[in-house]
Amino acid sequence: MDEAGLQAALAQLAQDHERTRRGVAELQQQFETLIEIMIAFGTLRPGHADLIAKLRQRVEIARRAPVELSSVEDKHTVTGEPIDCESRLSLCQARCCSFTVQLSRQDLEEGELTWEIDQPYRLPRLADGYCVNLDRGEGGCQRYEHRPATCRSYSCRSDKRVWLDFDARIPAPMPPTLIALDRLTRRDR
Ligand code: SF4
Ligand code: SF4
Structure with missing residues (x-):
């Protein structure tokens, strides 16, 4: 792959990443709305709060997907x-x-x-x-x-x-x- 090809691949990757980030943010918004509705209707039981906190944590981790790159030069x-x-x-x-x-x-x-x-x-x-x-x-x-x-x-x-x-x-x-x-x-x- 030449330099132009590499740049195109990286640009595509950045676009994919941005699309994924927006998708996750949208899902999180829907999730929060659903939780609010369930609280309003009194359908959540004691203990559910912990589960919800864990789910929120996972969503946050997914939003911050780290880039892993080896530091070996040659x-x-x-x-x-x-x-x-x-x-x-x-x-x-x-x-x-x-x-x-x-x-x-x-x-x-x-x-x-x-x-x-x-x-x-x-x-x-x-x-x-x-x-x-x-x-x-x-x-x-x-x-x-x-x-x-x-x-x-x-x-x-x-x-x-x-x-x-x-x-x-x-x-x-x-x-x-x-x-x-x-x-x-x-x-x-
Ligand atoms: S380095 Fe060779 S022997 Fe060791 S696990 Fe890999 S294939 Fe097997
Ligand atoms: S040597 Fe490395 S690149 Fe090759 S098959 Fe194994 S893990 Fe993959």
Whole structure:
């Protein structure tokens, strides 16, 4: 993507964000009106006030969706510990590629990676819980040359989400939200 394309994408993102912000504000207004009507009719019970306060808090958090951006300046200089991924895939199920990864300004400028529209700028995950860039058949990263700094520096050796014992090759239990990719046979990382 060239600079003009990147600017157009950012402008579109800003427009989408503004539309979402206005939509949430409108919903909040409707919600407040509904609460006032319910209070007027006496349909709220003791304890409902706490629930309403929590809902208001959630709406406020949603309105302030933070932008997450990695501060790594040049990911192409980032390296990590070599891991024998290929021989471990049947055990780890590539679960490192289900973790949250933030993009950097460099990633955005290169324009080679997509991000979650409503969670800028995280790598998108699909319904199976894995990063959009994971090759579901082979287990490799389909954007290997462009992968973010976090993916380049990550080592699962001491990550208790992945291994109960790395050296003994004993994996931690799979998270219930993640679909195991048993068909993975090869992964270059
Ligand atoms: S880095 Fe990822 S794919 Fe490689 S062994 Fe660790 S969890 Fe598995
Ligand atoms: S970009 Fe590649 S290495 Fe990084 S999480 Fe996604 S599939 Fe895994």
